[in-house]
Amino acid sequence: MAGGIITPALINEVTKSGGLGSLPLGYLSIAEAQEAICKTIALASKQFAVNLFIQSPIAPPSKKQVAAMLAYVNQHRLSIGLPSLLEIPSWVEPDMDELLDMLLKEGISIISFTFGILSHNKMQRLLEKDVFVMGTATTVQEGLALEAAGCHAVIAQGYEAGGHRGGGFVAGQSGGLIGTLALVPQMVDALHIPVIASGGIMDGRGIAAALALGASAVQMGTAFLTCEESHASSLHKHMIMDNPAESTCLTSIFTGKPVRGFKNELVTMTEKNFSEDDLLPYPLQHQLTKELRSSANKLGHLEYAGLWSGQGTRLSRSIAVEHLMAILEKETVVVLSQFKNNLR
C-alpha cells in the first residue's frame, strides 16, 4: 500500500506471523525505494515482497484541459491556505531497468506489480534470477495475460478493494468492476497458476470464503490500515473504523485512475463540475492534487483528503499486527472446521 502508510515494523510483524509483508515502491524514486528496502531488511527477520507500479505512456492533455484543472484545484488549495500552483508538479517515473537492477542487487526475490505487465525482457530478467513474480488482474482476461507473460501467481482484485484498481491494461478492456466472489472462482477455473484473492477480505470468514472459491492465498489491505504499526493518519483510521461501506466510492478524481476511497466534498464537487474526460491522466491528476490531499489529511480536513479504503470498514480492528494475524488464523480455522462439522 503505497503512500507512506506501510512501515518496516508492519511488514516485519506480518512476515513474522507467517504472512508475506509487501513493501510498496510506487511513488518512490529509486534512491527512496532503496532506502525503504534497506530499512526493512534491517528489521525483517524473513523474506518480504516489494510492489511496483507499471506506468504506461500517456497521451498529453491539451493546454486548455490542464489550465481548467489547475484553476479548479488552486481554488481548493487557497481555501486551506496553500499557495496557487503555476504548473503541475513534475514527476519523473523511475527507469524500470535501473529499478530492477537495484532490486536484484538488494536480493529481493518476491515482486508483485499493479497497473500493467512488465515487458517481456524485464520479466525474463526476473525469471532468470528465480524471482517469484505476481501481477494484479481485475478480469479473467487480464489474469490470462499475466499468466502468459510468465507470472507465478495472479492477484485477483475485486471491486470491493481499497486503493487503486490494478487493471485496465489489456487492449480493448477498460478494467473490470467485478466483485471478489464472482472474480476469484472464474480466475481459478481459467488459470493454471495460483490465484490470490483480494478485495473486502477482513477476517477469517473472508479468508475461508476465498479458500472455498479456490484461491491459494489472500491479499489484505484495509484490515492493516487501522493497526497500531500503520502510519495512516488518525483521520484515516477514524474514517475506516467509524464509517459504513457505502461511504467509500470508486473515483478517478484524486489521481486520474480509478481508486476506492472515502467520498468527500472534493469528489462530489468535481463530479458535479467535470466529466471523466476532463480529468488529467494518471500520474498528472495525482501530481496536481497530491499536496492538497496530503495537507488536508494532516490538518484533519476530510473534505480534500484522499483516504483509500476497501468496503470492509465495519470489520476493521484497531490492534497490533501480531494480534490481528493470530486472530485471523484462529478465525479461519474455526470457520473451516465449522464447514467440516456441518458436512458430517
Ligand SMILES: Cc1cc2nc3c(=O)[nH]c(=O)nc-3n(C[C@H](O)[C@H](O)[C@H](O)COP(=O)(O)O)c2cc1C
Ligand atoms: C491505502 C491503500 C493503498 C494501496 N496501494 C497499493 C499499491 O501501492 N500497490 C498495489 O498493488 N495495491 C495497492 N492497494 C490495493 C491492495 O493491494 C489490495 O488490492 C486491496 O487493499 C485489497 O482490498 P481491501 O483493501 O478490501 O483489503 C492499496 C490499497 C489501499 C487500501
